[in-house]
Every structure is written in C-alpha cells, then in structure tokens.
Amino acid sequence: MDVLDFGFSTSNRFSTHGKINPFGSGHLKPINLCPNTFRFNPLKTQKCYDYQLLKLKFWCGMAKQRKRFDLFRLKSVVDVDRTVEGVGSLVGDVNNSFYDAIVIGSGIGGLVAATQLAVKGAKVLVLEKYVIPGGSSGFYQRDGFTFDVGSSVMFGFSDKGNLNLITQALAAVGCKMQVIPDPTTVHYHLPNSLSIQVHRVYDEFVTELVTRFPHEKEGILKFYGDCWKIFNALNSLELKSLEEPIYLFGQFFKKPLECLTLAYYLPQNAGNIARKYIKDPQLLSFIDAECFIVSTVNAMQTPMINAAMVLCDRHFGGINYPVGGVGEIAKSLARGLVNQGSEIIYKSNVTHIIIENGKAVGVNLSDGRQFFAKTIISNATRWDTFGKLLKMEDLPEEEARFQRSYIKAPSFLSIHMGVKADVLPPNTDCHHFVLEDDWKNLEEPYGSIFLSIPTILDSSLAPEGNHILHIFTTSSIEDWEGLSRKDYETKKELVSEKIISRLEKKLFPGLKSSIVFMEVGTPKTHRRYLARDSGTYGPMPSGTPKGLLAMPFNTTAVKGLYCVGDSCFPGQGVIAVAFSGVMCAHRVAADIGFEKKNAVLDVALLRLLGWLRTLA
Ligand SMILES: NC(=O)c1ccc[n+]([C@@H]2O[C@H](COP(=O)([O-])OP(=O)(O)OC[C@H]3O[C@@H](n4cnc5c(N)ncnc54)[C@H](O)[C@@H]3O)[C@@H](O)[C@H]2O)c1
C-alpha cells in the first residue's frame, strides 16, 4: 500500500513525496505596495476618500512617532495569494492604515468575526498563516480530487430560521452558495449490529429509532422533545453577543420564556436529561454516540444546548453540502471580506501580540512585519493565544480557570482517499459512523471511525468513475512524537491499514484494491498545518461540566484582546464557531463605536458572567 506522508513536508501544507503542491509558495508573487500611494477607488464616495486619507495621515503621524514605519519591509515582503481562483486576496490600498480590528487566523470563526465587523463599517485585517482561508474547514486538491480538510457535515447551512448562521454569514457579504441536501445526516453502524440512519425527516428518524427500541418509545420522544424545546427557543432569538447587556436584556424583554428556557438548560448536560427518560443501556450508549460525533465526549459531558442544536438542526434546516466542497465557504467569506473594503493577507504567521499599557495594540509576524489596530481578535486556540502569542508572566485567572475546566481534545488521524466508484454499493449514504464491537471503545483512540463520502452528493469533487473517502478517527499527538521518520511512516502505514481493513470488513468488501489515491495525516499534521496546539480538535471538559456555564465568551482579561473560535462559547463545530464569530463581532463593534453600548451595564454584566463561570 502506498501511504503518502503529508505530515513531514517542509515547505507546503500538504505536499507529498514527488508531488507538487498546487498551492506551493512558488506560485505566490510578491507585489510592491508603496505606503504613500493611495489608490483612489472611483466607486467610493468623496467622503470615504477623505476619511481614508485622514486615516492614512493619522497613521503616518503615528508611525513616525513610534518609528514603526518600515517602508523597505512593506515593499519587499507583502505576498498576495493569487494562485487559488476565487480566494479573496489582499486589496492593499492602504496596507499600513490603522485598522479597527486585526483577526489572527482565517478559520470560520475568524472569518465570520471579520466579515460581520466589515459589514458594520469597520476596517479589518485578517492575517492567515497558510496560503488559503478556512483552517480546519479548508480544502486541498490532488490528482483531480478536491478534499475537505475536515468535516463535510455542515449544520446551520439551510435557508430557514435564525440558526442558519453559515448561510447568514455568507449573505451578509452578498454571497449565496448552491447547496446539495443530504438525505441522511449519518448512518450509524454500532455494536450488536445496531444500524441506524438519521434521516433528514425527523419523523422517519424517530420511527426508525422506535422500531429498534419499541419499549423506549416514550423516553425517545421525551428526550428529543426536550431538544426541540431548546432548539425552538434558540431559533426564536436574534443571535448576538451574550456579553452585550443592551442586546441580552432586550432579548429577555422580548422573549422572556425562550430566554428562561435557555437559562434553565445552560448548566445541564444531555446525558442527565437522557437518563431522566431512558433506561435501556444500549439506547443510552446510542445517545452517547449521537453526542460524541459533535463533541468528542459522551452525553454526560455534552452541554444540552449544544446537543439540542445539532440533533434538531439536522431535521429543521437539514444538512446541506456546498457545491464544490466545504472550502468554498471560506473562499466566499474571504472574497466577501475583501469586497467590503477589508483585507486578508496569507502567509502571515503571527508570532506575538503586542501589548502597550496593558492593552493589545498590534501583532508581530515571523517575517518581522508589524500591524496595529484598535482591537485584536485571535482565532488561534486559547492555548495558542495565551501560551504562544502572548508572553505573559502570569496566566490571567480567567484563562487559568478555562484550562482547569477544559483540556485539549485529542486530534485526528485522517485518511484522504480516492477509490474506484464501483466499490460502493448502490444507495450508500454520505456519512458513516462505525463502532463495531464494544461500546467501551467509543471514546478510545482509534475506537470509532468517521467516514464521509462527499462525492455521493457532489460528484464533481473527483475524477469521473471515482469517489472520495475521508476517513478519520481520534488520535493523540503523544502517540506520534519521538519517532524517527522511518518509524513514523511505518506507524502511519500500520494504523491506516487497520482502519481500512475494518471498513473493508464492515462496509465495503474490496476496498483496499479499489484505492487509486491515498494520503494519511496524523495529529502532527493537524498541529503543523492548522496551527492548533497538539493538533487538538478543540476543547473538551476535564470532568463533568455544568453544561456551557464554564465556557468563556469572547472578551479576555487583556484589554483590546478578544478570542473567537472553538475555545470560546459554545465550543467545537463549524456552526458553533460561526456563532462565536457573530458574538465576537458584536462585542467588538460595541467597544469601538459601531454598535450601541452602555459602559455601566457592560461592567455589571461582564462581572456577573465572570462570577457565573466560577460556579461551574
Ligand atoms: N479538525 C477537523 O477535522 C475539523 C474539521 C472541520 C471543522 N472543524 C471545526 O472547526 C472548528 C475550528 O474552527 P476555528 O474557526 O476555531 O479555527 P480553525 O482552527 O479552523 O482556524 C484557525 C486558523 O487560524 C490560523 N492561525 C492559527 N494561528 C495563527 C497564527 N499565529 N498566525 C496566523 N494564522 C494563524 C490557522 O492557520 C487556521 O487557518 C473546530 O472546532 C471544529 O469543530 C474541525
């Protein structure tokens, strides 16, 4: 078997032995940006031009004063990614202007925060380490295949309700994507030959579950019924920052019952609610699997609000796949950002957040560039933000508390594969979850297997006559460290061979001989190319959490510094980080004058929320 390593490539994210990475640095052309040149955009009004000029003058003054104006650097090192068609690239009008916000990282969390701010009128600069946007929702191409780097299951991507945050984020910047409805969110293949398809139509799913567990019909209806209660409450609210008092109290005033419902469930976990209604241990294990696929922990550790959100959205709006692959979402957001007059610069590795008088004011890049802004938003994980980007003697108490309550979830071993189409039986579902023998292995490394076949929905992602299989399973970085290169590669071959054999036995006889392309990524790959500490998938509770109570929002103990992404409320997941982006943009906009704000209420609410977190 030919196992290609993209975990050790030196220059490009997914380069493989003897293969050319289509996004390689060789395609990046430097451009010269003269900071004194302001390119007038005739579409902009005179007012806007005057404002930009004023900002430019202001910055020149600032720069002189601070001796930060390094013309040579600006001329020589600004790279623009022109290689990937359609990816928004640096506009570069006034590269040195003083931004309203700098966003470190262009994961979906960072991009949503950036675009939401940009549409409110803020000037935003996104700095992305890699050459395309998206982070774990990015993509890469090989031999005619377009692979999603991470998950292909998209929640919040319908045209219904208030919780379709991905659709709304795109619409805010004038983008609408063509999507393909997925008739089955996931097909479970579980111990004791329990096979369950989660149909798009709720009644069909419940009927199937009740057929397997007829004695638990009432419990099933009650548990999923509670999920709907929460989902409907969430869906009735306008979603903005829960850290902004005018909005929060306004929602309580407009929708008191819904807000109280959410407040009631906020500190609760799905496992406890399930146990109120359900006794059958196998059904409870099934609920664990339902939670595990979206939280990497069992139901007892999964916040009820998060469980309800995903267990209902898949039936309400349904799971929809973007035509062209998941990477198209980030590409569209990046393009939308640039169209709003903001900027994104790729190959910009932020190494340090600059603090002046206790306030975050700018960032240093690994190539020596510096950028300054009124606010800094980090889309790196909180471990990376407070462990690497900030050199603080003492970790702020809020962060220390976060790190006690949440630990890094394991990373993944990912196998991206091209196979001959005829190996898949007719009517194969797009997403599968496989745990063959023992429920105990659910959370064990390599215990459960996730499988997505996005070409079932969008055949254009693979050459004709082929399918894509994206197989992943939890794996920790410790398992892959301290190995020689040879041992590392041998281990990749062995581990992936076992996973493929299991799938061959359970789902697709003849799988091995149908492989036409394969690449294996380990937790080291995730760490390296997604810039996530230990390659972590996100935070997971260290013990039994009090629902979402301990999860920090976007503000931090450092003035002017905000976090966005999966180590913020409400946690892991593309839709979850999109919500975190919406919340972050609202809070930042209020702080820099683009939204209403009440300073006294702010202090009171932030203290109250801080205190509530100590109760968790
Ligand atoms: N890991 C997976 O397989 C996978 C797949 C799909 C979706 N997801 C979901 O996506 C969520 C993560 O989304 P997110 O928005 O929080 O972040 P993300 O990790 O997807 O993106 C963060 C981005 O920030 C960039 N970055 C990090 N540090 C940087 C630095 N110092 N300088 C410049 N750029 C830097 C990274 O290159 C990356 O592009 C996860 O919770 C997960 O649920 C994960």
Ligand SMILES: CC(C)=CCC/C(C)=C/C=C/C(C)=C/C=C/C(C)=C/C=C/C=C(C)/C=C/C=C(C)/C=C/C=C(\C)CCC=C(C)C
């Ligand atoms: C403030 C206070 C204190 C209180 C008050 C009360 C209130 C008002 C509250 C409110 C709240 C809210 C609004 C909330 C919200 C929330 C939300 C939105 C949430 C969300 C969530 C989401 C999630 C979690 C998601 C997730 C997902 C995921 C992770 C996914 C994943 C996937 C995968 C992995 C795939 C699978 C695959 C296969 C199977 C193949």
